[in-house]
Amino acid sequence: xxxxxxxxxxxxxxxxxxxxxxxxxxxxxxxxxxxxxxxxxxxxxxxxxxxxxxxxxxxxxxxxxxxxxxxxxxxxxxxxxxxxxxxxxxxxxxxxxxxxxxxxxxxxxxxxxxxxxxxxxxxxxxxxxxxxxxxxxxxxxxxxxxxxxxxxxxxxxxxxxxxxxxxxxxxxxxxxxxxxxxxxxxxxxxxxxxxxxxxxxxxxxxxxxxxxxxxxxxxxxxxxxxxxxxxxxxxxxxxxxxxxxxxxxxxx
Amino acid sequence: xxxxxxxxxxxxxxxxxxxxxxxxxxxxxxxxxxxxxxxxxxxxxxxxxxxxxxxxxxxxxxxxxxxxxxxxxxxxxxxxxxxxxxxxxxxxxxxxxxxxxxxxxxxxxxxxxxxxxxxxxxxxxxxxxxxxxxxxxxxxxxxxx
Numbered sequence: 009x010x011x012x013x014x015x016x017x018x019x020x021x022x023x024x025x026x027x028x029x030x031x032x033x034x035x036x037x038x039x040x041x042x043x044x045x046x047x048x049x050x051x052x053x054x055x056x057x058x059x060x061x062x063x064x065x066x067x068x069x070x071x072x073x074x075x076x077x078x079x080x081x082x083x084x085x086x087x088x089x090x091x092x093x094x095x096x097x098x099x100x101x102x103x104x105x106x107x108x109x110x111x112x113x114x115x116x117x118x119x120x121x122x123x124x125x126x127x128x129x130x131x132x133x134x135x136x137x138x139x140x141x142x143x144x145x146x147x148x149x150x151x152x153x154x155x156x157x158x159x160x161x162x163x164x165x166x167x168x169x170x171x172x173x174x175x176x177x178x179x180x181x182x183x184x185x186x187x188x189x190x191x192x193x194x195x196x197x198x199x200x201x202x203x204x205x206x207x208x209x210x211x212x213x214x215x216x217x218x219x220x221x222x223x224x225x226x227x228x229x230x231x232x233x234x235x236x237x238x239x240x241x242x243x244x245x246x247x248x249x250x251x252x253x254x255x256x257x258x259x260x
Numbered sequence: 261x262x263x264x265x266x267x268x269x270x271x272x273x274x275x276x277x278x279x280x281x282x283x284x285x286x287x288x289x290x291x292x293x294x295x296x297x298x299x300x301x302x303x304x305x306x307x308x309x310x311x312x313x314x315x316x317x318x319x320x321x322x323x324x325x326x327x328x329x330x331x332x333x334x335x336x337x338x339x340x341x342x343x344x345x346x347x348x349x350x351x352x353x354x355x356x357x358x359x360x361x362x363x364x365x366x367x368x369x370x371x372x373x374x375x376x377x378x379x380x381x382x383x384x385x386x387x388x389x390x391x392x393x394x395x396x397x398x399x400x401x402x403x404x405x
Contacts, residue, residue, distance in 0.1 A: 152372050182331045
C-alpha cells in the first residue's frame, strides 16, 4: 500500500480522508493485519467501468415525440423483461408515455417518463439500507440484493418513476434481474451502457425515425448531447426541487 | 473409557461412510466448458462468497469483467430437461437445487435471477456438433460485453 509521503512526523496531510486513503492505493490494496487475516480494499475506479468523470444523461425533444408512438416503452419492456399486468396501481414503472394538453392554448404534447437519474436523488437520501444508490457516472440504481422493499424511495421520488414488484417473477432477462419484494426502476440500461451501447429506448426511438431521444455524456463538452444542451433551451422536470435531473426535455 | 470412545468413533465412521455411499448423496450433473481452475472442492465451499464479492463490484462499480457471475454459473451448469431445453430451479434435477436440497440451504438468488441460461447460450448448447470448450469460453467472455 502506497501512502502519501509525510514531510515530518507531526504533519498530517490535510485532505486525507478514508475515501482518498483507499483511492491512493492501486486497484487492489491489501493490508495484512495478522497471519491469515488480510484487509482487502478494492478501490474500484481503476478497473471498473463506471467512470467518475462521466455523467450519463438523456435529452428528449418533445416536438419529435409523437402521441401514437410507444416504441420506447415496448423496447424497454422487451429489453428488461417487464410486462404490464393491467393494474395501474401495481404496474412496473420503468418507462411510460405521458400525454399533456395545455389548458389555455390547447397544445398537445407527448413524452416518455422514466427515472430522471437526478444528481441529488431523493430516493437515495431516504433509503434506509443503502440499496438505492447513485453510481459514480450518475446512473441511479437499486441494489436489489440489499433492498428490503420498504418503498420509501417510491414515496420520495417526485416523478413516480419507481415501482414495487408484488408478484413472483420467473424467466427474467439475465441482464435485468428483478424479483418480488424489491423496488425497481429505469436503469438507463446500465448493462448496455457498460458495454458502450445506448439504452434500448433511445435505440428504438432512432429506429422509428422520430429521433426524439438523445443519450450521452453530459460532462463531455464535445458530446452531441452537451452541444445540444448548450445551444438550445431545455428543462429538467420539477426544476424547482433542484434535484438536477440527468434526463432533460426540450420544446416542452 | 478408551474402549467406549473407540467404539463411538467406529460407529460414527461407519454411519458417515454409509451415508456417502448411499443413494442420498446428491447427484451432481456434469457441466460444459472448462473446469474451474480452483477445483470443485473449493467451489463447493466458496461459490457463494465469490458470487457475493463480485456482485457488489458489478452492481455498484459497473465492473463487468468480473470472474464470477451467476449468469455464467447457470450457463455452464445448465441441465437439459426432456424437451432438450434447460430446466429451471423449480424443477427437480437443476444443478443448484440438487446440492442445496441435500444441504437444506435455501437459494435466494433465483428470486430475482433467471435460473436458466440466456437464449444465445441455449442455442450454443443445442449446436450440432456440440460446441467446443473454446467456443463456450468465447461466448462467456463476450457475455457481458
